[in-house]
Amino acid sequence: MKSPAIVTAAGRNVRRRPSPLAVDAAGYVRAAVQVASPNCDDRPHHTPITLAVVHGISLPPGEFGGDAIERLFTNRLDAAAHPYFASIATLRVSSHFLVRRDGALVQFVPCARRAWHAGPSAWRGVPRCNDYSIGIELEGTDTDAYEDPQYATLARLCRVLMRRYPIADVAGHSDIAPSRKTDPGPAFDWRRLERALRRPLRSGK
Numbered sequence: 001m002k003s004p005a006i007v008t009a010a011g012r013n014v015r016r017r018p019s020p021l022a023v024d025a026a027g028y029v030r031a032a033v034q035v036a037s038p039n040c041d042d043r044p045h046h047t048p049i050t051l052a053v054v055h056g057i058s059l060p061p062g063e064f065g066g067d068a069i070e071r072l073f074t075n076r077l078d079a080a081a082h083p084y085f086a087s088i089a090t091l092r093v094s095s096h097f098l099v100r101r102d103g104a105l106v107q108f109v110p111c112a113r114r115a116w117h118a119g120p121s122a123w124r125g126v127p128r129c130n131d132y133s134i135g136i137e138l139e140g141t142d143t144d145a146y147e148d149p150q151y152a153t154l155a156r157l158c159r160v161l162m163r164r165y166p167i168a169d170v171a172g173h174s175d176i177a178p179s180r181k182t183d184p185g186p187a188f189d190w191r192r193l194e195r196a197l198r199r200p201l202r203s204g205k
């Protein structure tokens, strides 16, 4: 995973690799666009971060590229702007990260804090996944193929998070709340992420 770039005698990289993301002690990824969400609080004391949760979201559903996700996670969604928004505008939710269709990374909550992305949930019999997980939203739907740059950013993000935290699994929202949630959906290629990270990801499933 940490194999160094191959350098020729002339000193040039043969294979270009994107520079690794870095996550600081508070859990900020400085390369991400920072949009602070108030929808977070302290994790329970002495709770290690052992899980990353992959979500899919688009607002309105099936439409990409607007600012509604940022608005939802910062309590600024206009309920009148779209019929669907009326049903969700009062929700107080967030995730740590959002990966846009073009692979751009947005951060709403530092990893050291608890974001409100999972809802009632359990993984390997441990309830309240928000306590011990990092939430990563991919802009998309259950049925539209996620974009190549999204897989690339997600893999880079998972790599750096796994170095910083004792993350044992990466699971889907549908894995931790199977009776309520279907995201990231059948469109998400788990094998592709496993290949990129060179490890199995959903050992508890």
Ligand SMILES: [Zn+2]
Pocket (backbone or CB within 6 Å): 054, 055, 056, 117, 173, 181, 183
């Ligand atoms: Zn979700």
